[in-house]
Amino acid sequence: MSDKKPFEIARETLKQLTAGKLLPTPLNYQKIYNEIAGIPQMPQFPMETLRDIAQALPTKTPGQQKQRGLLEYAIDRMNWDGVKAALVAYGGFVPPPAEAGSGAASPGTLPGGAGDTTLLSQGAPALTPEFFKQVGRMIEFLQPALGNDDARFMEQTDTLLKAVKKPDVDAVQVKQLLVSYSDRLSFVAEDQAEIRKTLLKLLHLVFENIGELSIDNQWLSGQMDALKAASGPPLTLRRLDEVERKLKDVIFKQKDAKGHAVQAQEDMRKMLATFVERLSQITQSTGNFHAKLEESARLIEQAKTITEIAPVLKEVVGATRDMAYDSKVSRDELVAMRERAQATETEIAKLHQELDRVSAQSRHDSLTGALNRKGLDEAMEREVSNVRRKETPLCVSLLDIDNFKQLNDSLGHAVGDNALAHLATVARECMRPQDTLARYGGEEFVILMPDTAMEKGIEAMTRLQRELTKRFFLAGEDKVLITFSAGVAQLATDEKGSDAIRRADQSMYLAKRSGKNRVVGS
Ligand SMILES: Nc1nc2c(ncn2[C@@H]2O[C@H](COP(=O)(O)OP(=O)(O)OP(=O)(O)O)[C@@H](O)[C@H]2O)c(=O)[nH]1
Numbered sequence: 210m211s212d213k214k215p216f217e218i219a220r221e222t223l224k225q226l227t228a229g230k231l232l233p234t235p236l237n238y239q240k241i242y243n244e245i246a247g248i249p250q251m252p253q254f255p256m257e258t259l260r261d262i263a264q265a266l267p268t269k270t271p272g273q274q275k276q277r278g279l280l281e282y283a284i285d286r287m288n289w290d291g292v293k294a295a296l297v298a299y300g301g302f303v304p305p306p307a308e309a310g311s312g313a314a315s316p317g318t319l320p321g322g323a324g325d326t327t328l329l330s331q332g333a334p335a336l337t338p339e340f341f342k343q344v345g346r347m348i349e350f351l352q353p354a355l356g357n358d359d360a361r362f363m364e365q366t367d368t369l370l371k372a373v374k375k376p377d378v379d380a381v382q383v384k385q386l387l388v389s390y391s392d393r394l395s396f397v398a399e400d401q402a403e404i405r406k407t408l409l410k411l412l413h414l415v416f417e418n419i420g421e422l423s424i425d426n427q428w429l430s431g432q433m434d435a436l437k438a439a440s441g442p443p444l445t446l447r448r449l450d451e452v453e454r455k456l457k458d459v460i461f462k463q464k465d466a467k468g469h470a471v472q473a474q475e476d477m478r479k480m481l482a483t484f485v486e487r488l489s490q491i492t493q494s495t496g497n498f499h500a501k502l503e504e505s506a507r508l509i510e511q512a513k514t515i516t517e518i519a520p521v522l523k524e525v526v527g528a529t530r531d532m533a534y535d536s537k538v539s540r541d542e543l544v545a546m547r548e549r550a551q552a553t554e555t556e557i558a559k560l561h562q563e564l565d566r567v568s569a570q571s572r573h574d575s576l577t578g579a580l581n582r583k584g585l586d587e588a589m590e591r592e593v594s595n596v597r598r599k600e601t602p603l604c605v606s607l608l609d610i611d612n613f614k615q616l617n618d619s620l621g622h623a624v625g626d627n628a629l630a631h632l633a634t635v636a637r638e639c640m641r642p643q644d645t646l647a648r649y650g651g652e653e654f655v656i657l658m659p660d661t662a663m664e665k666g667i668e669a670m671t672r673l674q675r676e677l678t679k680r681f682f683l684a685g686e687d688k689v690l691i692t693f694s695a696g697v698a699q700l701a702t703d704e705k706g707s708d709a710i711r712r713a714d715q716s717m718y719l720a721k722r723s724g725k726n727r728v729v730g731s
Pocket residue numbers: 576609610611612613614615617621622623624625626629650651652721725
């Protein structure tokens with residue numbers, strides 16, 4: 210044993226470490242220290258062997274998990290006391306045989322939390338922080354594929370991620386969060402799949418028709434704009450549906466317009482050709498007539514008797530009659546041409562008006578008389594500013610007719626159209642005068658209810674449902690019951706009108722999913 214003081218031994222140890230260019234590891238330090246101090250060398254710390262042992266220890270209870278973690282920590286620091294304490298404590302956590310394999314997780318906290326004695330199912334992976342980290346990574350990777358349109362789902366994802374990232378994860382809380390997360394996930398994933406399908410259908414529709422869009426480039430750019438708008442965020446089924454309908458409408462009208470315009474052009478071309486032909490005929494017959502007159506004048510001058518003049522006169526009268534006839538025919542044809550040109554002009558003007566109507570879109574839907582999307586945007590702006598000014602509630606409802614496709618398929622599209630008009634009529638008569646009815650899409654309507662809080666809004670929509678069951682829609686002699694599903698949202702402070710509609714829409718989907726013909730508040 211050296212009689213050097215500990216600090217001298219330490220200084221000497223450091224010098225030798227440096228001189229010997231040895232790595233300053235605890236092992237090297239201890240070896241040189243022991244040499245200088247004259248302490249017998251301890252056997253080397255069997256780190257790898259101990260790690261193997263730790264790895265082999267089962268972790269069937271949170272208590273075992275905790276002690277194995279502490280053991281690994283002690284091994285890393287070559288702390289024999291820590292190794293001993295962890296092994297002794299580990300031995301105290303034996304799973305009670307009766308509960309083995311039950312998987313009961315009560316209270317189910319991670320090592321270090323309350324309830325370390327909880328039993329996990331046999332052979333289940335340990336609920337280590339690493340396990341939760343992997344769950345968190347999976348949720349994060351999944352997120353971009355699911356979009357961020359569903360605010361509730363985003364909120365659930367955030368809460369779950371925070372819970373799994375906590376240093377002292379509460380397994381029971383995570384389990385509950387995971388249950389509601391996966392419930393919602395099933396809806397969101399279904400929506401995403403449907404969105405992709407609809408988007409593809411839309412693209413095909415545009416590509417199929419792009420060749421037809423040559424009459425006016427504005428149509429083409431309009432189509433592309435609509436497609437761009439549809440594919441931009443937030444991508445919802447509702448928006449895609451609406452653009453699909455719009456594109457179909459535009460494509461149909463554009464084809465129609467193209468047919469008319471091509472026909473009109475052809476008529477014009479024919480008229481011009483006839484006009485030019487007639488003009489040259491007139492010039493030619495005028496020339497012939499003049500030549501004939503000159504010849505007749507010469508014959509009259511040379512004539513010596515009246516008998517010689519008579520045939521010449523007959524010729525002149527004939528030529529004049531022919532000339533007059535040609536002129537009349539040409540004039541009649543020109544008048545007819547002018548009339549046809551005027552008719553074509555009127556038709557083209559009408560066509561332009563029709564195109565203007567389609568593209569400019571007025572504020573009302575021509576089928577139901579309800580406001581259209583443009584009209585709704587304006588009405589919503591007005592109502593939202595009223596809400597801000599007067600601090601009164603505004604309820605927004607989105608209703609969608611149930612099984613409308615079936616109605617169309619069985620009774621025909623025209624009857625479907627009448628059913629839409631019927632619903633709009635009943636809604637207008639049943640709602641208050643200050644309420645606004647707008648057609649939001651094919652068979653969807655939005656109703657704005659000023660000065661109305663949530664409860665009353667739901668009541669109003671339920672009343673409309675009852676009214677519809679009383680006032681049957683008549684398809685010829687047949688009474689047809691029309692029902693709808695509706696979502697109702699009350700505009701929140703600082704919320705945009707479009708966001709309230711989106712919430713109402715989500716509730717409407719819930720109403721559909723839970724059996725239709727019902728009203729759900731958001
Ligand atoms: N007659 C008519 N039908 C329309 C109009 N606009 C959209 N539609 C049709 O409305 C139908 C809507 O069908 P879906 O979206 O499947 O909805 P649904 O059959 O009502 O089913 P649910 O919403 O689940 O009750 C489609 O067949 C559209 O063609 C329109 O202006 N007139």
